Amino acid sequence: MSTVQQPDTQDRPARLTVGVVGAGRVGPALAASLQLAGHRPVAASGVSDASRRRAAQLLPDVPLVPPAEVMERADLVLLTVPDDVLPGLVKGLAETGAVRPGQLLVHTSGRYGAKVLDPALRAGALPLALHPAMTFTGTPVDVQRLAGCSFGVTAPQELRLAAEALVIEMGGEPEWIAEEMRPLYHAALALGANHLVTLVAQSMELLRASGVEAPDRMLGPLLGAALDNTLRSGDAALTGPVARGDAGTVAAHVEELRKHAPQAVAGYLAMARATADRALAHGLLKPELAQDLLGVLAHGTNGAEGDAR
Secondary structure (H helix, E strand, O other): OOOOOOOOOOOOOOOOEEEEEOOOOOHHHHHHHHHHOOOEEEEEEOOOHHHHHHHHHHOOOOOEOOHHHHHHHOOEEEEOOOOOOHHHHHHHHHHOOOOOOOOEEEEOOOOOOOHHHHHHHHOOOEEEEEEEOOOOOOOOHHHHHOOOOEEEEEOOHHHHHHHHHHHHHOOOEEEEOOHHHHHHHHHHHHHHHHHHHHHHHHHHHHHHHOOOOOHHHHHHHHHHHHHHHHHHHHHHHOOOHHHHOOHHHHHHHHHHHHHHOHHHHHHHHHHHHHHHHHHHHOOOOOHHHHHHHHHHHHHHHHHHHHHHO
């Protein structure tokens, strides 16, 4: 049974029928959010057991059918498939005649803009790129998290208002991204969000190894404060031994990591070097302290390469 609150549509009939091609973590959540805005999900495609479970939870009573049938039933189709799959999917749908003139075709890839939908555009579809800047769990909580979520929006100029309206209906905030800037935009989000997961998970592993029983409880307030400070102040929020130029402390870190977690050395050195560069550029790290620190990082890099050999 779904735990997503359903809208009262008695006095607000659905305006668009909605289909989902690719019932991963993103598609069912967006379709459920559009349902709350008065639209009507009518079909979804998904083959894995996980996809079927997500669709059943977030889109109850919506049938799972092949992609071509989703296209046939829906006025608005969400293409929520992996980035590398998207170009081939669009080409295939267009070549097989599955695309209908006037049909809204929305993909959620961060990497691509609207041009990846050109084959469908030539078939008469209306192409929109709406990328939610959010991490998804595949559960009903995702629908709630869309409230206030920024979306990277790219579309032909004549469809810009339609694209932004759909984002607003889902509770999101539209941010216009130029077609040629989509890869950079996506790289920025991956750097900030995906790599953060890796860093935090690695930090928790190291804390457990050092004897901390509840690393999540220890890191929660610290990381929350660091994130808040950074969003408010940017590089001025930098703290810690690298920003202070404590070369001895950094050398001790590298030595301990080599002993207990050699797989973490390369990441630590890379982030320390990037942090030192930013601290220097913003006047936080004194040049006279930077020389010893950069020497430690260079030695650490050579040592790591030696270990790898």
